[in-house]
Amino acid sequence: MPERCAVVGVGQTKHASKRIDVSIAGLVREAALAALADAGLGWAEIDAVVIGKAPDMFEGVMMPELYLADALGAAGKPMLRVHTAGSVGGSTAIVAAHLVMAGVHRRVLTVAFEKQSDSDAMWALTVRTPFQLPVVAGAGGYFAPIVRSYIERSGAPADVGIQVAVKDRLNALRNPYAHLHLGDISAEKVAESPMLWDPIRYLECCPSSDGACAMVLAAEDALGSPDAPPAWIHATAMRSEPTMFAGRDEVNPLAGRECAADLYRQAGVTDPRRQIDVAEVYVPFSWFEPMWMENLGFAPWNEGWRMTASGATSMNGDLPVNPSGGVLSSNPIGASGMLRFAEAAMQVRGQAGEHQVDGVRTALGHAYGGGSQFFSMWLVSGQKPER
Amino acid sequence: MREVAVVAFAQAPSVRREDRRNEVEMLMPVVREALDACGLTKSDIGFFVSGSSDYLAGASFAFVHALDAVGAWPPIQESHVEMDGAWALYEAWVRLQHGDVDTALVYAFGKSSPGPLRELLALQLDPYVLAPLWPDAVSLAALQARTLLDAGRLTEADLAEVVRRSRRAALANPNAQLRGEPEIEALLGEPYLVSPLRRHDCPPISDGAAAVVLAAGERARSLTRRPAWIAGIDHRIEAHAIGARELAASPSTRMAAGRAGVFSGPVDVAELHAPFSHQELILREALRLDDGTQVNPSGGALAANPMMVAGLIRIGEAARRVTDGGVRRAVAHATSGPCLQQNLVCVLEGRGSA
Numbered sequence: 001m002p003e004r005c006a007v008v009g010v011g012q013t014k015h016a017s018k019r020i021d022v023s024i025a026g027l028v029r030e031a032a033l034a035a036l037a038d039a040g041l042g043w044a045e046i047d048a049v050v051i052g053k054a055p056d057m058f059e060g061v062m063m064p065e066l067y068l069a070d071a072l073g074a075a076g077k078p079m080l081r082v083h084t085a086g087s088v089g090g091s092t093a094i095v096a097a098h099l100v101m102a103g104v105h106r107r108v109l110t111v112a113f114e115k116q117s118d119s120d121a122m123w124a125l126t127v128r129t130p131f132q133l134p135v136v137a138g139a140g141g142y143f144a145p146i147v148r149s150y151i152e153r154s155g156a157p158a159d160v161g162i163q164v165a166v167k168d169r170l171n172a173l174r175n176p177y178a179h180l181h182l183g184d185i186s187a188e189k190v191a192e193s194p195m196l197w198d199p200i201r202y203l204e205c206c207p208s209s210d211g212a213c214a215m216v217l218a219a220e221d222a223l224g225s226p227d228a229p230p231a232w233i234h235a236t237a238m239r240s241e242p243t244m245f246a247g248r249d250e251v252n253p254l255a256g257r258e259c260a261a262d263l264y265r266q267a268g269v270t271d272p273r274r275q276i277d278v279a280e281v282y283v284p285f286s287w288f289e290p291m292w293m294e295n296l297g298f299a300p301w302n303e304g305w306r307m308t309a310s311g312a313t314s315m316n317g318d319l320p321v322n323p324s325g326g327v328l329s330s331n332p333i334g335a336s337g338m339l340r341f342a343e344a345a346m347q348v349r350g351q352a353g354e355h356q357v358d359g360v361r362t363a364l365g366h367a368y369g370g371g372s373q374f375f376s377m378w379l380v381s382g383q384k385p386e387r
Numbered sequence: 388m389r390e391v392a393v394v395a396f397a398q399a400p401s402v403r404r405e406d407r408r409n410e411v412e413m414l415m416p417v418v419r420e421a422l423d424a425c426g427l428t429k430s431d432i433g434f435f436v437s438g439s440s441d442y443l444a445g446a447s448f449a450f451v452h453a454l455d456a457v458g459a460w461p462p463i464q465e466s467h468v469e470m471d472g473a474w475a476l477y478e479a480w481v482r483l484q485h486g487d488v489d490t491a492l493v494y495a496f497g498k499s500s501p502g503p504l505r506e507l508l509a510l511q512l513d514p515y516v517l518a519p520l521w522p523d524a525v526s527l528a529a530l531q532a533r534t535l536l537d538a539g540r541l542t543e544a545d546l547a548e549v550v551r552r553s554r555r556a557a558l559a560n561p562n563a564q565l566r567g568e569p570e571i572e573a574l575l576g577e578p579y580l581v582s583p584l585r586r587h588d589c590p591p592i593s594d595g596a597a598a599v600v601l602a603a604g605e606r607a608r609s610l611t612r613r614p615a616w617i618a619g620i621d622h623r624i625e626a627h628a629i630g631a632r633e634l635a636a637s638p639s640t641r642m643a644a645g646r647a648g649v650f651s652g653p654v655d656v657a658e659l660h661a662p663f664s665h666q667e668l669i670l671r672e673a674l675r676l677d678d679g680t681q682v683n684p685s686g687g688a689l690a691a692n693p694m695m696v697a698g699l700i701r702i703g704e705a706a707r708r709v710t711d712g713g714v715r716r717a718v719a720h721a722t723s724g725p726c727l728q729q730n731l732v733c734v735l736e737g738r739g740s741a
Contacts, residue, residue, distance in 0.1 A: 002485045023515055055447030056469065061518070062442040062510040063469055066724040069624045070631075076642065079624040079729065080478065083441075083469040085448055091466060095478060102484035103388065118514075124447045240435075240465035242454055255462035370451050374465075 009039025040225025052092025053334030086369025089337025090376030172325025211332030337367025392614030433488025472699030557686030595693025
């Protein structure tokens with residue numbers, strides 16, 4: 001039986017298109033120091049470090065954890081480096097949590113980052129290797145046909161994506177760490193922005209960000225400062241499936257559905273729409289909100305767009321989605337998944353500041369990656385899990 | 388902790404250049420062989436985890452394609468580390484502690500041949516103050532060897548002796564890349580590559596792949612006659628800055644060894660991931676190995692060094708010697724980073740009669 005594990009410290013950087021004021025080491029250290037301060041702990045009280053990021057070519061440093069060992073106080077400790085594509089921020093937090101749940105360590109620092117301004121992600125995604133499918137147009141070009149397929153089969157009105165783009169940017173205005181603070185965002189502005197990959201417009205895309213996120217995870221007997229309320233981890237789940245094969249449902253991937261089902265089973269959730277109070281979901285392009293609502297079991301098939309259109313996912317709705325502003329407002333790729341997990345923890349700890357949702361007991365953190373094929377999720381709550 | 392054992396191991400022969408097969412094609416027969424060896428199929432595996440590096444493949448998300456080697460359909464519980472497969476095995480060992488899954492498949496792959504490996508590894512260094520100087524991997528290792536020679540801790544003949552033993556041991560290893568019976572004098576007559584290292588003091592450039600099946604408790608006993616039980620496993624990293632480190636020793640190996648329980652009993656066999664000849668001597672000292680321990684019966688990394696795989700192969704080779712019945716207690720070691728920056732130590736034990 002795994003040991004109980006809680007998030008006792010959360011930290012993140014100010015996300016921006018170019019953090020030229022810090023090195024990569026300075027960036028991750030900014031988040032790590034914030035998480036330690038939040039937990040009321042020092043470097044010496046950390047047993048191990050688990051770090052994650054998206055492809056190394058996004059900065060041009062091979063296995064950067066080797067170089068970052070010093071900045072993260074890891075010398076003399078175990079250090080693991082996770083890489084599971086876009087889901088990596090979530091997977092990294094899960095690997096770190098498992099070290100505590102397995103009883104291997106009492107306190108683990110987990111960090112995820114991307115410093116996209118050090119390189120060129122579009123280039124890094126476009127390198128041709130023999131016998132492999134080139135993703136020439138970056139992520140947007142890859143996902144646009146999947147979004148079109150969703151619109152076709154669900155019959156969703158054309159403006160649902162625009163609604164998500166506006167909602168998440170309005171939420172971001174309440175989040176001081178968010179990269180985009182678009183005070184004048186409106187449906188008209190989004191609709192008028194250039195169409196990049198039909199039906200994805202410029203303002204329906206995530207930005208390209210520098211940023212980092214860190215969390216301190218602790219065992220029940222090592223929570224640390226009483227001022228740091230624990231966000232108890234009730235369930236973790238990861239699933240993967242191949243990128244492509246005939247008949248694969250890329251709109252509503254089975255790996256995501258099975259991952260959510262596993263998560264809910266572990267936590268005893270039978271009606272996720274009622275039992276989960278807030279969700280931080282990986283939405284890099286606006287239309288992925290309604291798509292993931294269905295994949296996560298919050299809405300019936302082909303009806304996720306109705307949730308968005310009805311306002312159910314807004315700050316005042318019955319299931320606020322991405323009160324932080326989400327990936328659409330900050331996208332340090334490797335950290336984007338961990339930010340979802342961390343924001344979920346902040347919500348149940350009551351520490352989300354101006355974007356705090358009232359009365360949150362249970363929150364979902366979600367990340368996905370690759371060609372909608374890698375999923376990682378966790379459920380956190382202010383209540384200690386029963387054994 | 389829950390008892391976990393290595394129940395199967397398979398590897399592709401390490402070769403200088405695998406031109407005909409991509410990474411998936413290299414992995415597929417290896418995964419098949421490992422599963423067949425313990426009578427499992429993909430659907431019996433509870434957790435999958437792999438180790439590889441995008442920079443070797445020269446492409447982002449290189450590990451994604453490797454999923455095809457295990458056939459991730461229906462969807463699987465899966466993870467990946469951008470590290471040697473030995474650390475993937477560590478993640479699997481942690482995952483098996485939870486109790487909800489009993490089996491894990493660990494795999495690793497790496498083709499070093501397509502790129503300029505020596506220069507490529509300079510990209511592992513601090514990107515602001517060190518990497519721009521392009522100190523290549525052999526030159527950094529040579530600095531480390533030089534500190535040992537200058538301290539009088541070893542001679543160039545000692546290095547040649549490590550190479551001689553590696554080449555001889557590899558004669559019995561069909562998966563090794565370099566083997567033979569060189570004379571010490573002949574080795575010392577070779578020119579320096581980067582003083583004080585000669586070409587034979589450095590690892591070959593290798594393409595390779597390997598897979599290990601782990602199982603917990605009763606499941607392990609049911610899958611193989613003599614499981615190689617993981618009695619202890621730990622890994623530690625050191626500071627990165629070369630100038631801040633004690634290069635002539637491996638404090639992280641010593642620490643990991645202590646935590647893994649290496650010093651609590653005799654070590655029959657040790658498989659050490661020492662890519663450079665002088666590093667075997669550093670590791671022997673860190674692990675307090677004496678003449679009672681047979682070191683690198685496979686030939687070690689001097690005989691075959693597929694990046695991201697060679698550490699996992701050390702665990703597999705050590706486990707194989709336990710599983711085959713001849714060895715009671717073995718130690719496997721894996722390393723990563725310049726000059727042994729990061730090290731993993733695993734103690735494997737056979738129980739009962741061989």
